Amino acid sequence: MAGDIAEQPEVYARLLEPASIAAIAEVADLIARRRPRHVVLTARGTSDHAALYAAYLIEIRLGLPAALASPSTITLFGARPDLSQALVVGVSQSGGSPDLGEVLRVARAAGALTLAVTNVAGSPLAEAAELEIGLAAGHERAVAATKTYTAELLALLLLVEAVRAGGGRLPDDERAALAGLPDLAAQALAEPAAVDLADRYRFADRLVTTGRGYAYPTAREAALKLMETSYLAALAFSGADLLHGPLAMADPDVPVLAVVGEGPGGGAMRDVLGRLGERRADVVAISPSAVAGAAARIPVPKVDERYAPLLDILPLQQLALALALARGEDPDAPRGLRTVTSTL
Amino acid sequence: MAGDIAEQPEVYARLLEPASIAAIAEVADLIARRRPRHVVLTARGTSDHAALYAAYLIEIRLGLPAALASPSTITLFGARPDLSQALVVGVSQSGGSPDLGEVLRVARAAGALTLAVTNVAGSPLAEAAELEIGLAAGHERAVAATKTYTAELLALLLLVEAVRAGGGRLPDDERAALAGLPDLAAQALAEPAAVDLADRYRFADRLVTTGRGYAYPTAREAALKLMETSYLAALAFSGADLLHGPLAMADPDVPVLAVVGEGPGGGAMRDVLGRLGERRADVVAISPSAVAGAAARIPVPKVDERYAPLLDILPLQQLALALALARGEDPDAPRGLRTVTSTL
Numbered sequence: 001m002a003g004d005i006a007e008q009p010e011v012y013a014r015l016l017e018p019a020s021i022a023a024i025a026e027v028a029d030l031i032a033r034r035r036p037r038h039v040v041l042t043a044r045g046t047s048d049h050a051a052l053y054a055a056y057l058i059e060i061r062l063g064l065p066a067a068l069a070s071p072s073t074i075t076l077f078g079a080r081p082d083l084s085q086a087l088v089v090g091v092s093q094s095g096g097s098p099d100l101g102e103v104l105r106v107a108r109a110a111g112a113l114t115l116a117v118t119n120v121a122g123s124p125l126a127e128a129a130e131l132e133i134g135l136a137a138g139h140e141r142a143v144a145a146t147k148t149y150t151a152e153l154l155a156l157l158l159l160v161e162a163v164r165a166g167g168g169r170l171p172d173d174e175r176a177a178l179a180g181l182p183d184l185a186a187q188a189l190a191e192p193a194a195v196d197l198a199d200r201y202r203f204a205d206r207l208v209t210t211g212r213g214y215a216y217p218t219a220r221e222a223a224l225k226l227m228e229t230s231y232l233a234a235l236a237f238s239g240a241d242l243l244h245g246p247l248a249m250a251d252p253d254v255p256v257l258a259v260v261g262e263g264p265g266g267g268a269m270r271d272v273l274g275r276l277g278e279r280r281a282d283v284v285a286i287s288p289s290a291v292a293g294a295a296a297r298i299p300v301p302k303v304d305e306r307y308a309p310l311l312d313i314l315p316l317q318q319l320a321l322a323l324a325l326a327r328g329e330d331p332d333a334p335r336g337l338r339t340v341t342s343t344l
Numbered sequence: 345m346a347g348d349i350a351e352q353p354e355v356y357a358r359l360l361e362p363a364s365i366a367a368i369a370e371v372a373d374l375i376a377r378r379r380p381r382h383v384v385l386t387a388r389g390t391s392d393h394a395a396l397y398a399a400y401l402i403e404i405r406l407g408l409p410a411a412l413a414s415p416s417t418i419t420l421f422g423a424r425p426d427l428s429q430a431l432v433v434g435v436s437q438s439g440g441s442p443d444l445g446e447v448l449r450v451a452r453a454a455g456a457l458t459l460a461v462t463n464v465a466g467s468p469l470a471e472a473a474e475l476e477i478g479l480a481a482g483h484e485r486a487v488a489a490t491k492t493y494t495a496e497l498l499a500l501l502l503l504v505e506a507v508r509a510g511g512g513r514l515p516d517d518e519r520a521a522l523a524g525l526p527d528l529a530a531q532a533l534a535e536p537a538a539v540d541l542a543d544r545y546r547f548a549d550r551l552v553t554t555g556r557g558y559a560y561p562t563a564r565e566a567a568l569k570l571m572e573t574s575y576l577a578a579l580a581f582s583g584a585d586l587l588h589g590p591l592a593m594a595d596p597d598v599p600v601l602a603v604v605g606e607g608p609g610g611g612a613m614r615d616v617l618g619r620l621g622e623r624r625a626d627v628v629a630i631s632p633s634a635v636a637g638a639a640a641r642i643p644v645p646k647v648d649e650r651y652a653p654l655l656d657i658l659p660l661q662q663l664a665l666a667l668a669l670a671r672g673e674d675p676d677a678p679r680g681l682r683t684v685t686s687t688l
Contacts, residue, residue: 037429038382040409045588059417065384065425067411072557072584073403076608081409085381085429099584144589206550206577213416227593233550233577240416240443240687244389245488248678249571264420268688279680334592336623343584344612 001142001229001331005317009185011137011147012310015154016178020136021170024158027115027131029167031159034113036087039066042103043091044343046145049221050117050152051091053309056214057160061306071099074106075344084111091156092116093140093148095123096340104128117155119148133159142332144228146317149221153310154181177307184301184311193298194315197284198322200296201255206233208250208281209257210242210272213265214305218286218312222257225320229331232323239272250281258294259312260287263305286312345486345573345675349661353529355481355491356654359498360522364480365514368502371459371475373511375503378457380431383410386447387435388687390489393565394461394496395435397653400558401504405650415443418450419688428455435500436460437484437492439467440684448472461499463492477503486676488572490661493565497654498525521651528645528655537642538659541628542666544640545599550577552594552625553601554586554616557609558649562630562656566601569664573675576667583616594625602638603656604631607649630656 014020039058041051051068058066069088073079075098088107090100095118105128108114116129119137126132137151158178161170170178201207207226211219216238223234237246239258250256256276260266266287276283277293285291288302298315300308324331358364383402385395395412402410413432417423419442432451434444439462449472452458460473463481470476481495502522505514514522545551551570555563560582567578581590583602594600600620604610610631620627621637629635632646642659644652668675 037426038409040411044585048585048588056414056417056421059414059425060421060423063423063425065382065413065427065430067384067413069409069411070400070403070557070560070582072560072582072609072612073400076557076612077400077404078608079404079407081403081407082381083409086409097588213414213420216414216416224589228589229592231593231595233579233593233598235577235579238414238416241388241392243687244392244441244685245568245572245681247680248573249575249577250680251575254577264422265416268416268420271688275680336591336594336619337589341588343587344615 001144001146001321004140004142004147005321006189008147008150008314009182011151012154012185013182014136015151021158024133024155025162025167027133028159028162030131031087031113032163032167036113037085039064039087039089040069040083041066041089041091042069042071042100044097046149046221046224047091047093047152049217050149050156052220053153053214053217054156054160057157061160061164069103071103075099075102080106080110082110083107086112087115088112089115089117090125090129091152092125093119093145094340095120095125097343099343101125101128117152143334143337144225144331150310150313181307181310184303185314188300188311188314191299191315194319195322197296197319198326201323202326204232204255207255207257209234209236210239211259211265212239212268214309215259215261215265218259218309221313222316225317228334228337229320229324230327230329239269242272243275247275247279250276250279252280252282254281256281256283258283258285260285260291261305261308262288262302265305286316345488345490345665348484348486348491349665350533352491352494352658353526355495356498356529357526358480359495365502368477368499369506369511371477372503372506374475375431375457376507376511380457381429383408383431383433384413384427385410385433385435386413386415386444388441390493390565390568391435391437391496393561394493394500396564397497397558397561398500398504401501405504405508413447415447419443419446424450424454426454427451430456431459432456433459433461434469434473435496436469437463437489438684439464439469441687443687445469445472461496487678487681488569488675494654494657525651525654528647529658532644532655532658535643535659538663539666541640541663542670545667546670548576548599551599551601553578553580554583555603555609556583556612558653559603559605559609562603562653565657566660569661572678572681573664573668574671574673583613586616587619591619591623594620594623596624596626598625600625600627602627602629604629604635605649605652606632606646609649630660
């Protein structure tokens with residue numbers, strides 16, 4: 001897991017090479033020409049969080065309604081929704097779960113434009129789809145996905161920005177911002193604060209993660225990593241949903257990891273942090289700058305919130321790994337899990 | 345909270361009166377004539393689970409793609425997705441949260457057909473929408489929503505079935521099945537098993553709930569009720585997502601509440617229950633019949649899985665209430681919460 005985590009700057013650099021950008025732009029060009037009216041994403045586990053990031057990007061950057069599908073309506077209940085005007089995107093590290101392949105097959109038969117985003121070329125998911133984007137992240141050694149998650153994020157970001165550019169060349173400022181990501185990722189990974197925090201959570205048995213907008217997928221993925229490696233009960237909520245009920249659970253004994261960027265999402269977290277403060281919750285902020293009321297902070301590079309998910313998750317992966325080790329667990333072989341999970 | 349819970353058979357009976365069915369059929373008729381190509385639902389907290397149930401119904405029963413929206417893309421990031429072919433449904437007990445009203449206003453301006461489902465006539469949400477369905481569930485006294493949740497479920501079921509019938513009269517078998525719901529709800533509430541279980545969870549600090557398909561909203565809502573009233577860390581997963589990571593967290597010390605219906609969703613839970621068995625998890629089944637490997641069972645009436653969410657949640661509400669009382673908490677006034685939660 002440590003090896004997979006450390007490779008992420010390299011994985012970013014590889015996805016940003018001209019050949020890779022051109023391959024994604026080719027897919028984007030086909031999508032731009034087919035003009036889907038809405039986008040349906042389907043994924044499981046970690047990849048579901050990359051799909052959620054893509055849904056935010058697609059709505060905000062492309063002005064297309066985008067949402068995550070429940071595969072079971074199709075795979076278990078035989079639904080055949082009219083997807084003829086949709087782009088349907090399956091996201092999966094292994095491309096091996098039967099339910100996602102089935103969703104893409106049904107969608108394609110209904111006339112949808114279908115796309116598989118996967119790390120395994122020629123996987124069943126890629127076979128089922130009309131279009132394919134490969135992550136080229138290399139073999140993931142640990143069961144808990146890290147580098148394939150961030151590769152999915154970047155591939156989906158490149159795709160959305162290329163569709164926005166009409167399938168053509170990305171604007172220069174976008175290219176410049178993207179080109180800086182490998183170095184920023186290395187910088188985020190070199191920051192020791194997250195690993196130091198493992199001590200703080202050594203005896204925690206539950207934890208809340210929260211963020212809004214682009215930061216919500218980061219909160220979700222951080223919670224999943226902590227569950228997978230350290231067996232904590234880690235509950236992720238959008239900042240807004242946290243106030244609609246689960247806030248009652250927060251007290252000084254429930255640690256909170258809050259992802260607070262600089263932009264509209266981070267701004268909207270201020271109310272959430274205030275309410276958590278009233279409950280005297282123990283808040284650690286993942287943020288590029290000081291956050292009022294936070295007991296500690298994991299500093300992350302200051303970027304537009306749109307890019308932040310590619311950086312903010314990195315120290316949280318390190319935290320999950322360090323916490324598993326501090327607890328005497330084996331993060332490379334979480335109990336009960338398999339690398340390729342087959343669900344119907 | 346006990347009073348709100350006990351009223352639910354009555355609330356069902358009221359929604360099933362001819363005048364109420366006719367009012368919903370009128371809305372359905374308008375929807376059927378406008379022929380939306382997809383449905384976007386928006387809600388927070390408990391109502392989000394009713395919206396999730398509706399998304400399953402819409403995909404399975406109407407063959408329309410349906411999904412839940414993240415309000416923040418519109419309210420925080422200024423996204424203006426092209427919703428001109430969508431039906432956009434806001435679901436909210438109070439109809440008072442500014443973000444949902446904003447989503448409906450933006451959707452309406454974009455040419456979407458908009459519908460508010462709310463318990464408060466003339467609420468801001470109802471004002472924002474072109475169409476309105478009132479729940480007539482009466483004032484909800486407790487902060488933790490119970491009768492307005494199940495009223496939302498039934499109103500949305502009636503709406504979907506009426507759209508399926510082309511806005512006309514429901515088929516006789518559907519009418520007969522619906523007419524039986526108030527008695528079945530009373531029967532479910534008279535079953536003592538759930539309240540007896542409060543003892544089992546007296547000292548639990550975390551808990552997992554799970555279900556697939558139509559049962560997944562029940563798992564989500566049960567988890568929220570337990571968080572709101574008893575401050576447990578209650579984690580809800582679709583049975584499929586549970587296998588993609590969080591399963592690692594399950595062990596003999598983490599109680600699992602599994603909603604296992606009789607139908608495709610319950611059938612697909614068998615694999616999940618097997619994997620939970622391998623981890624020696626303590627599983628309590630909410631099910632109309634015996635479930636292999638379950639340590640205990642909360643019996644519920646045997647109905648089609650499509651109707652089960654209207655019954656299965658009832659004993660789980662009772663469990664949340666009983667557990668809060670056993671722990672010396674006040675379920676009517678959960679710490680840190682307000683009846684109308686305003687989020688942007």
